[in-house]
Amino acid sequence: MKQVLLIICTVLLCVPVMAQVDRVEPPFWWSGMKNPQVQVMLYGKDIAQYSPELSGVEILDIHRTENSNYLFITLNTDGVKAGKFEILLKDGGKVKQTIPYEFKERRPNSADRASYDASDLVYLLMPDRFANGNPKIDSHPDVVEKVNRKLDGGRHGGDIQGIIDHLDYIEELGATAIWSTPMCEDNDEKYSYHTYAQSDVYKIDPRFGTNEDYKRLASELHKRDMKLIFDYVTNHWGITHWMMKDLPTYDWIHQFPGYGQTNYRMTTQMDPNVSQYDYRYCMDGWFVKTMPDLNQKNPLVLNYLTQNAIWWIEYADLDGFRVDTYSFNDKEGIAIWTKAITDEYPNFNIAGEVWMHDQAQMAYWQKDSQIGAIQGYNSNLPTVMDFTLHDAIMEVFKVESPTWNTGIIQLYENFVNDFLYPNINNILVFAENHDTPRINELYPNFEDYQLAMTLIATVRGIPQIYYGSEIGMKGDKDKGDGDIRRDFPGGWPGDSNTAFTAKGRDEVQSKYFNFSKKLFNWRKNASVIHKGKTIQYVPEQEVYVYFRITEEKTVMVILNNNKTSKELSLDRFSENLKSFQKGKDVLTDTTIKLGNKLSIGPKKSMILELEN
Structure with missing residues (x-):
């Protein structure tokens, strides 16, 4: 033996x-x-x-x-x-x-691909909440969390096929680009639907579909001359990412050791008086316990993230990025990452989430900023998100008793600081997104929605709208993120109402959609809005007037934030009205003669294409 x-x-x-x-x-x-x-x-x-x-x-x-x-x-x-x-x-x-x-x-001319810009209207959607095109993949054996549509924070089953099935709707609305929240695999036990805690960055989450499905989405968009924007996450991965069980190096992630909470104080990134303790905990701290913070100071990590981003651009034929929590990254590392991508694709646009509340601090993060240059810093980031405009929109239309610095003057004051940005036409403007209060919850009156969308559609920059608001969808942020990320009605078999078709929309949904469609489709071909100069006037009696001007075209925009009609004396605007004798109101298809005065109804907006 x-x-x-x-x-x-x-x-x-x-x-x-x-x-x-x-x-x-x-x-x-x-x-x-x-x-x-x-x-x-x-x-x-x-x-x-x-x-x-x-x-x-x-x-x-x-x-x-x-x-x-x-x-x-x-x-x-x-x-x-x-x-x-x-x-x-x-x-x-x-x-x-x-x-x-x-x-x-x-692909031919891959390096010179075009990207999204001020001529586009970006439609932001969350795939899990938009439409369920393939119920067979609602749950999947490779990932833990299964579908549970009854749970606000659960998986609801929306997927890539659901988006493809309703591209007609998005195109009809007037949107020209889709920004989808991330779609790479997120294998968290719960709340995985938002997919910002990714477990495999080379693989589409199987509950959304396959890598091929994602590539097909881009292809279907390109057939319509529309664009796909990839939501990239450089700052962190999920705790269930396959590497977390066996890190390539101890310093692949920031360790304190292990978990350390960020202080969320992004101002420490440019504060000349900052303590090293606070500076470290902003950049290196974990966003939440389930999202380990990646160390872009490690060349292996930075190169891995760069190659992964380029891989997705080439593989799926992408048209742009939005980068999550941009200003929480190691600021030197993220500048190298951004430059590497734009060096490979010179026209490629990247919008960074810089959620700050001061224009100088936000402008610091845009490429070639003179503010950043004071400290010898250049982020190389083409586009920042206009959060100060968003802040103003969250307040101005509900001010009952305007003062010197409250009310619609807050919109005017936001644009006063445009000089701080090196490329003001390449800034993302929005009233809301998937992390903020729903505009229709904050302002339940249709008239306020009209004012907000008229603003977003006619000011400088790249407008972004949030799925569902165009049909009056609401959601209470105080009830949790799940409520502001409700399912789009009609996206699931058996839904009692479908807002994807004119026949399926109820009276309220139709009112919102028809207005939005008219406004956004007009903007699609309005080059004066895409590239025109802005001339604004200090608001009087809660009426805000501004012009968008090119050599060929002049548009006058009027926002009346009052609950009563107002009459404007047009003499004040003569430098821009010049010899124009009439204006066609885009929103009503009526022609208005320009005399000495102009009346505008309560809580109304006007977009006048001026004519002789």
Whole structure:
């Protein structure tokens, strides 16, 4: 018996141990990139002991970390043609594993792709709450949380197919681009529907569909001359991300050790008097306990995030990014990340979430800001979000007794500070988004919705609207995020009402939609709004007037924030009215003669295309 055991043990010891690579990221790459270097990460049990070889492609660097389960291989793709290759893992002269790898052909003019800009209207939606096009994937064995539409914070089953099924609706509304909240896999046990705590950044969450489905969404949009904006998260991953169980390096994430809460004080990023303690806890602290903070100071992390972003652009043929919690990142690291992407794609627009309440502090984060330059900083970020305008909109239309600095004057004062921004026409303007109070909950009167949307659609910058508001959808932020992220009516089989079609909309939904459709489709072709100069007048008696002007066109916008009609003396606006004798009101299709005075109804807006 002892002899038999000895023979078995001897045989087992003689069996060669084979490498086992479980992950290869990026899973493939492209030939002909401007930056010819790509760093391929291999993950598997103890694979760092092996030496990689790749016939036909130069290996520039082999990087090993303190974790022997990772191997980072930097390749030079300069001159490498599209095709299939093999990465060999060797132990001495013996091949332990052969890993297929591919370099694909880029789309024609991929580097010079156009992006979203001030001519677009961005429709923000949350895929889980928009429409359920494939109920078969509502729950999935690869992820923990299952569908539960009765739970505000649960998975409701919206998916990519649901978006594709209703592109006619979004196009009819007048939107030209879709910004969807993230779609990469989020394997949290609960609240995974928002997908900001991602567990795999190379994989679409299976409850939304597949990577191919996402690519198909972009393709279907492009057929309509519409655009797809990817919501990218650079600051953090989810606690269930596969790497969190086996980090490549201890400092892949910020550790205190382990969890440390951010102080959310983004002003520490530019405060010349800041303590290092506060500075660290802003940038390095975790957003919440379920979102480990990524360390962009680590070159491996920064390169991983950069390549992942570029991979999605090439793979899905994307038209732009919105970057979550931009100003919580390591500010030097995120500037490098942003520049690497815009170097590869010079026209690619990236809007960063800089949720601050002071224009100078927000302007600090836009590319080529003179404010940032004071401290020698340039974020390279093309677009910031106009949160101060949002702040004003949240207040102005409900002010009962206006004062020197409250009421509609708050809109005027916001635009006074436009000089702070290096590129004011490339700023994202919005009344609400998926994190803020619903505009129709705050202002339940249709007239206030008209005022807010007229403003958003006619001022400088890139307008963004939030799904459902165009049909009067409400939601109470005080009841939780789930309530401001309600299901779009008609997006689920069996819904009692569908707002996706004119026949299915009730009277209230129709009123909101018809107004929105008229306004947004007019804007689509109004180049004077896309690129015109703004001339504004100090509001009087809660009436705000501004002009958008090009050499070819002049538009006069009037917002009456009163509950009574007002009469304007037009002499005050003669420098812009010039010899114009009439104006066509875009919202009513009526022509108004321009005399000495102009009357406007209570809580009304007018958009006048001036004519001789």
